[in-house]
Amino acid sequence: MRKPIIAGNWKMYKTAAEAKAFAEEVKTALPSAEKVDAVICAPALFLQNLVESAGNTDLKIGAQTMHEEKEGAFTGEVSPVQLKDLGVEYVIIGHSERRQYFNETDESANRKVVSAFEHGLKPILCVGESLEQRDSGDTGNVVEAQVEKGVARLSAEQAAELVIAYEPIWAIGTGKTATAEDANEVCGIIRKKIESLYNEETAGAVRIQYGGSVKPANIEELMNMEHIDGALVGGASLEAESFLKLLEAGANA
Numbered sequence: 001m002r003k004p005i006i007a008g009n010w011k012m013y014k015t016a017a018e019a020k021a022f023a024e025e026v027k028t029a030l031p032s033a034e035k036v037d038a039v040i041c042a043p044a045l046f047l048q049n050l051v052e053s054a055g056n057t058d059l060k061i062g063a064q065t066m067h068e069e070k071e072g073a074f075t076g077e078v079s080p081v082q083l084k085d086l087g088v089e090y091v092i093i094g095h096s097e098r099r100q101y102f103n104e105t106d107e108s109a110n111r112k113v114v115s116a117f118e119h120g121l122k123p124i125l126c127v128g129e130s131l132e133q134r135d136s137g138d139t140g141n142v143v144e145a146q147v148e149k150g151v152a153r154l155s156a157e158q159a160a161e162l163v164i165a166y167e168p169i170w171a172i173g174t175g176k177t178a179t180a181e182d183a184n185e186v187c188g189i190i191r192k193k194i195e196s197l198y199n200e201e202t203a204g205a206v207r208i209q210y211g212g213s214v215k216p217a218n219i220e221e222l223m224n225m226e227h228i229d230g231a232l233v234g235g236a237s238l239e240a241e242s243f244l245k246l247l248e249a250g251a252n253a
């Protein structure tokens, strides 16, 4: 049985005061950590304060990206060692917005995933097709290739610990959600790919999230699907009340 994982991706939203108020509200109302992993991936600026606000509650804090090197002359970047040092636990890698606007590739995502594991962070690797790729029937091939390149050099134990987020690009921030069946089908393709690259046990352990316009109104249906183990949520993770509803749905799945 895979434990559901609900992660909020705040992207470039909120002020420090808003971030703190969110954590203070959410941390007192979390469902049991035995039932769901609750993660907020915040702008790097707020990570330290959020880790402090979350304290020893079950609210886990994640970054939205990181550099692959542990240190160096990389102006503006944040290293995995720095994140780990703050008490950050998760890191989103290869989000489609990073791929689109910041030239990230499957290869750079792979280097970051490997580095995250090396430095004791839990990576959430994002994959997903564009509308054009979906319309031309390429979804399966595109996502399989992203997964294969993304997990290169990972051991079976690491792959089993990985979280993969399937986020169809056309569903992000558009209000368009993949149907639960379509999302489940692609998450199933991802799981099969992990099985072919590793083994059945690893494929059975890897957690696969769906992301793209997830909200309290549609999460239950998504979470009922066999291969969907959680959600990576943008807009609907910004308000405490909405995030708590998503966590509740995750805990009850």
Ligand SMILES: O=C(CO)COP(=O)(O)O
Binding pocket: 009, 095, 167, 171, 172, 173, 174, 175, 211, 212, 213, 214, 232, 233, 234, 235, 236
């Ligand atoms: O990109 C996303 C999460 O990483 C999805 O964003 P929305 O939930 O706002 O569509």
